[in-house]
Amino acid sequence: DAVCTKCHDESEAKPLLSIYQTKHGVRADARTPSCQSCHGRSEQHVSGGKGVGEASRPTPDIVFKTKSALNPTLDAATQVEVCIGCHKGGQRMHWEGSQHSSRDVVCASCHSVHVKADPVLNKSSQQEVCFSCHKTERAQTHRLSTHPLAAGKMGCSDCHNPHGTTGPKLLSKGSVNETCQSCHAEQRGPFLWEHEPVTEACTNCHTPHGSNNAPLLKARAPWLCQSCHSGDHAAQVNSGANLQGGALTMANGNQLLAGAAARAQMGGRACLNCHMVVHGSNHPAGSKFQR
Ligand code: HEC
Ligand code: HEC
Ligand code: HEC
Ligand code: HEC
Ligand code: HEC
Ligand code: HEC
Ligand code: HEC
Ligand code: HEC
Ligand code: HEC
Ligand code: HEC
Structure with a gap:
């Protein structure tokens, strides 16, 4: 490193030499990179100018920057190859062709x-790195109901593997449900009575990043339920007039107590007051998710 640190020393505006306090600076480890294993031999850069501050000095062989309007011509593949050379496999098994790789994110x-301390490796600072490109998610995580991301108790990488995955949306487990259920075991099932949208994808009803309808719901009941259930019974539950006036008539002709239905509405929980276990039921008589 002496070749480089002759010029690039503590006087740099950005503290370059703190790399020696990271895992890339563990001199006792033979795998540790030198300046040149990352930036290339850079012979022309080293010899090409008269001293520090020389404007015409050729750039090093490899310069690491994110492709942007300011740096439109960076060769992403060359940059990544340097790092991948030492960091093949593991979490990065599916980097090739991943959403980030194919958009020249390096x-x-x-x-x-x-x-x-690399901010992206720390849960409380990681999201700011992601938000520099993902503005929509930044806004979502500031809604009323969220995962505890802002609190730093969770990171984006608890659900996503940004290096690439085999599943959709860079989710760390193979599917939406496997990802959610890795923490929310209660909703995993199998249940005696399954609710189809739950077994299909939690995201039929929940948003992962944030919502103004607790808990993380895409819409509040009864509207949430009615986006799929439009039968007479569901329609009547939502109509205040009908509930006050008399009995609620089920599609099959059964009558529900008006009082019960009205209370259900007043509680603001609508369908959920009766259909309490929407994720599925293990009760022999729970086919309508009431117990
Ligand atoms: C003779 C002095 C000198 C030596 C030796 C030297 N550099 Fe530089 N380097 C400079 C100057 C001057 C600049 C441009 C100003 C700056 O950013 O500090 C620069 C800039 C850079 C940049 C930023 C390039 C960019 O476009 O952003 C990198 C990376 C770099 N050097 C790496 C290295 C590496 C790796 C070595 C060792 C192989 C090395 N330098 C050796 C003087 C030197
Ligand atoms: C593990 C690979 C790696 C090693 C080892 C490494 N660098 Fe870097 N270097 C990078 C990356 C990546 C960047 C881009 C900015 C960042 O990530 O901090 C960079 C940025 C730079 C810059 C430009 C700083 C700026 O943004 O203005 C200079 C100069 C530089 N490195 C010099 C060195 C010198 C000197 C050494 C040896 C002491 C060295 N690098 C070792 C990967 C490395
Ligand atoms: C010459 C081999 C080599 C190169 C090139 C290299 N690394 Fe590393 N990297 C290592 C070693 C060795 C470790 C320490 C691994 C360990 O402790 O298990 C490491 C650790 C890391 C870590 C984990 C740090 C931590 O604190 O846990 C990250 C992140 C990382 N490297 C990213 C990069 C990136 C990004 C590049 C390209 C700019 C790069 N590496 C280039 C060898 C390399
Ligand atoms: C979109 C952001 C992003 C990009 C691009 C990215 N990483 Fe990471 N990387 C992360 C995050 C977040 C973590 C922490 C993962 C965790 O906590 O499980 C991480 C962790 C790591 C680690 C330490 C954990 C381990 O597997 O040993 C290494 C090494 C690493 N990345 C290397 C790379 C290399 C090499 C590349 C380029 C091919 C790369 N990363 C590209 C976000 C990124
Ligand atoms: C340099 C910009 C940049 C950074 C930083 C970045 N991403 Fe991305 N990300 C992208 C681009 C570009 C795409 C491609 C899809 C798009 O157009 O949004 C993408 C796509 C994604 C996708 C969606 C994949 C799909 O199938 O739609 C996820 C999830 C994602 N990124 C997560 C993250 C996470 C987590 C981090 C932080 C660890 C992160 N990103 C950091 C630029 C970035
Ligand atoms: C609780 C798990 C979880 C966490 C934590 C999480 N995500 Fe996601 N993310 C998902 C799921 C699930 C999807 C797919 C949503 C869908 O298909 O409707 C997704 C989708 C995305 C997408 C693609 C959006 C689109 O419209 O296709 C991006 C980008 C993204 N997440 C970024 C992030 C960022 C950045 C963070 C950290 C602030 C983060 N995510 C944290 C679960 C999560
Ligand atoms: C890494 C673990 C983890 C993963 C993966 C995860 N969650 Fe969470 N989830 C949490 C934590 C922690 C909380 C906050 C619990 C609390 O505050 O009591 C939470 C809260 C929730 C809540 C709100 C609970 C409430 O009472 O406000 C819902 C709904 C939820 N998660 C759904 C999901 C969905 C859907 C997915 C998949 C896209 C998912 N979670 C993935 C850890 C996780
Ligand atoms: C059919 C819509 C729907 C689907 C699909 C769905 N949920 Fe829910 N979830 C809800 C509703 C509604 C609530 C609020 C329950 C309440 O207030 O009593 C809820 C609440 C939660 C809570 C908060 C704790 C609790 O039980 O009150 C968690 C955690 C949760 N869901 C996780 C999941 C997971 C994980 C999946 C996927 C396996 C999933 N949900 C699928 C509608 C759904
Ligand atoms: C994404 C669509 C979707 C959403 C949202 C949804 N459901 Fe369902 N639900 C279904 C499907 C599909 C079935 C199974 C097919 C059927 O019997 O109609 C079902 C079945 C049911 C059943 C049992 C029906 C029977 O005949 O056995 C009840 C009760 C029910 N849902 C209540 C609710 C409630 C309450 C909500 C709101 C918290 C809700 N559903 C949200 C799609 C949905
Ligand atoms: C006052 C209690 C109550 C409320 C409120 C309620 N339900 Fe029901 N629901 C029932 C009962 C009881 C049954 C079972 C009737 C039977 O066994 O024939 C049922 C049956 C169903 C069924 C099965 C198919 C059908 O139409 O018979 C669906 C779907 C359903 N409810 C959806 C909803 C939705 C959506 C809401 C909110 C808009 C809702 N329910 C509100 C008590 C209620």
């Missing part, structure tokens, strides 16, 4: 290797 778009 390792250094997320990782800062010269600082003592």
Whole structure:
């Protein structure tokens, strides 16, 4: 490293040498990279100018930057190849062809290797790195009902593997449900009575990043339920007049107590007051998710 640190020393505006306080600076480890294993031999850069501050100095062989309007011509593949060379497999098994890779996002778009603590590896600072490109999700995580992301108790990487996956949307487990159920075991089932939209995808009713309808619901009941259930019974529950006036008539002719239905409405929980276990039921008589 002496070749490079002759010029690039503590006087740099950005503290480059704190790399020696990271895992890339563990001198006792033979796998540890030198300046040149990342930036290339850069012979012309080293010899090409007269000293520090020389404007015409050729750039090093490999410069790590995110492709942007300011840097439109960076060769993403070359940058990534350097890092992948030492970091093949593991979490990065599916980097090739992943959503990030195919849009020229590079390792250094997320990782800062010269600082003592890479912000993307820490749950409380990670999301800011992601938000620099994902503005929609930033807004979502500030809604009333969210996963505890802002609190730093969770990171985006609890659900996503940003390096690439085999499933959709870079989800760390193969599917939406496997991802959610890895933490929410109660909703996993199998249930004696399954509710089809639950077994299909939690995201039929929930949003992962944030919602103004607790708990993380796409809409409030009864509207949530009525987006799929439009039968007479469902329609009547939602009509206040009908409930006050008399009995609620089920599609099969059964009558429900008006009082019960009205209370259901007043509670603001609508369908959920009667259909209490919407994720599925293990009760022999729970086919309508009432117990
Ligand atoms: C003779 C002095 C000198 C030596 C030796 C030297 N550099 Fe530089 N380097 C510079 C100057 C001057 C700049 C441009 C100003 C700056 O950013 O500090 C620069 C810039 C860079 C940049 C930023 C390039 C960019 O476009 O953003 C990198 C990366 C770099 N050097 C890496 C290295 C590496 C790796 C070595 C060792 C192989 C090395 N340098 C050796 C003087 C030197
Ligand atoms: C693990 C790979 C790696 C090693 C080892 C490494 N660098 Fe870097 N370097 C990077 C990356 C990635 C960037 C882009 C900015 C960042 O991530 O901090 C960078 C940025 C730079 C810059 C430009 C800083 C700026 O943004 O203005 C200079 C100069 C530089 N490195 C010099 C060095 C020198 C000198 C060494 C040896 C002491 C070295 N690098 C070792 C990966 C590396
Ligand atoms: C010459 C091999 C080599 C190169 C090139 C290299 N690394 Fe590493 N990297 C390592 C080693 C060795 C470790 C420590 C691994 C360990 O402790 O298990 C490491 C660790 C890391 C870590 C984990 C740090 C931590 O604190 O846990 C990250 C992130 C990382 N490298 C990213 C990068 C990126 C990004 C690049 C390209 C800019 C890169 N590496 C290039 C060898 C390399
Ligand atoms: C979109 C952002 C992003 C990009 C791009 C990215 N990483 Fe990461 N990387 C992360 C996050 C987030 C973590 C922490 C993962 C966790 O907590 O499970 C991580 C962790 C790591 C680690 C440490 C964990 C381990 O597997 O040992 C290494 C090494 C690493 N990345 C290397 C790379 C390399 C090499 C590339 C480029 C091919 C890359 N990363 C590209 C976000 C990114
Ligand atoms: C440099 C910009 C950049 C950064 C930083 C970044 N991403 Fe992305 N991400 C993209 C681009 C570009 C896409 C491609 C899809 C698109 O157009 O939005 C994408 C797509 C995604 C997707 C959606 C994949 C799909 O199938 O639609 C997820 C999930 C994602 N990123 C998560 C993350 C996470 C988590 C982080 C932080 C660890 C992160 N990203 C950091 C640029 C970035
Ligand atoms: C609780 C799990 C979870 C967490 C935490 C999480 N996501 Fe997601 N994310 C998902 C799921 C599930 C999807 C797919 C949504 C769908 O298909 O409707 C998704 C989709 C995305 C998409 C694609 C959006 C689209 O419209 O296709 C991006 C980008 C994204 N997430 C970024 C992030 C970022 C950035 C963070 C951290 C702030 C984050 N996610 C945290 C579960 C999560
Ligand atoms: C890494 C673990 C983890 C994963 C994966 C996860 N969650 Fe969560 N979830 C949590 C934590 C922690 C809370 C907050 C619990 C609390 O505050 O008591 C939470 C809260 C919730 C809540 C709100 C509960 C309430 O009472 O307000 C819902 C709904 C939820 N998650 C749905 C999902 C869905 C849907 C997915 C998949 C897209 C998912 N979760 C993936 C950990 C996770
Ligand atoms: C048919 C719509 C629907 C689907 C699909 C759905 N949920 Fe829910 N979920 C709800 C409703 C409605 C609530 C609020 C229950 C209440 O207030 O009593 C809820 C509440 C939750 C809660 C908060 C704790 C609780 O039980 O009150 C968690 C956690 C949760 N769901 C996780 C999941 C997971 C994981 C999946 C996928 C396996 C999933 N949900 C699928 C409608 C759904
Ligand atoms: C994404 C669509 C969707 C949403 C949202 C939805 N359901 Fe369902 N629900 C279904 C499907 C599909 C079935 C099974 C087919 C059927 O019997 O109609 C079902 C079955 C049911 C059944 C049993 C029906 C029977 O005949 O055995 C009840 C009760 C029910 N849902 C209540 C609710 C409630 C309450 C909500 C709101 C919390 C809700 N559903 C939200 C799609 C949905
Ligand atoms: C006052 C209690 C109550 C409320 C409120 C209620 N239900 Fe029901 N629901 C029932 C009962 C009891 C049955 C079972 C009737 C039977 O066994 O024939 C049922 C049956 C159903 C069925 C099965 C098919 C059908 O139409 O018979 C669906 C779907 C359903 N409810 C959806 C909803 C939706 C959606 C809402 C909210 C808009 C809702 N329910 C509100 C008590 C209620």
